[in-house]
Amino acid sequence: MHVADRPSIGIFGAGKVGTALARLLVASGYEVVMAGSPRQTALDLLVSVVAPGAKVASPDALVAGSDVIIVAVPFGKGGTVPWDDFDGRIVVDAMNYWPPVDGHIAEIDADERSTSEINAARNPNARVVKSLNHLGYHEMEDDSMDAGSPLRRALAVVGDDAEARTVLARIIDDLGFDAVDGGPLANGRALEPGHPAFGRELGAGELTALVAPAADLVA
Incomplete structure (x- = not known):
């Protein structure tokens, strides 16, 4: 059931990452709207099957109705997302630059x-944070745990807007992970493929040491 004081979430990308996130978010009580590639046919049917409870909308409607926007398209398609419309929005860069895929x-x-700094430069008025990219889509639901679990996995949040980091940290906590404040957006380099925190199952203390000397955002 949706909790009224939770931000509405828009997800660009209805692939494996986007739909896995949508399932977790809907299960945690968030309103979720998705937009996919124009080449995806029967997107409403796809989302109703793989992410029941999420809705499909046009890019314009998604931006207008979302407090937090998650960009989960392939990195090479990042320029197709309407960055110019993201003024004032919290935008989560969940993309990874993969040369084997992107060339x-x-x-x-x-x-x-960092690749997130590059993306943030597309619209300096967007409140860009980097997160949700350094674990596999298949691990998102499998590794989600209740708060207080000693084995709970941590996810880092980096960004130049402290309030935006805090908002995303609360969402991450609801999804079943400990949120670690990784500091400014430049620290997102540590979360990218080939760097220390990418793909590793780490607790909050271990992840903090790899990304930035900062405290957990969510107790």
């Missing part, structure tokens, strides 16, 4: 910024 993108390979 080597020369501009990305040569850029010293």
Whole structure:
């Protein structure tokens, strides 16, 4: 059942990551709206089967009705998302740059910024945070645990907007993970493929040490 004071969530991307997140969010009481690729046919039917309770909307309607927007499209398709419309919105970059999938993108390979800093530059007025990218979609539901479990897995949240990090941390806690404040968006490099925190099952203390010397956002 939806809890009125929880932010509404919009997800760009109805693939395995997006639908896994949608199932967890709906089960946790969030209103979820999804937008997929224009090439995905019968998207309403797909979402009703793989993420029951989530709704499908146009990109414009998704942006207008969402407090938090999760971008979960393939990295190479990141430019197809309407970043110009994200002014003032909390935007979660859940994408990963995978050369085996995306191919080597020369501009990305040569850029010293984290990929989330690169994405954030698409709209400086968006409140971009990096998270939900450093665990596999198949682990999202399997590894979710109740608060207080000594084996609870941690997820990091990085971003230059402290309030946005706190909002996402509460969502992560509801999803069944401990949220760790990883500090500024530049620290997202540690969450990317090939870097220390990516794909590892870590507790809050271990993850904090790898990303940034910061305290947990959610007790």
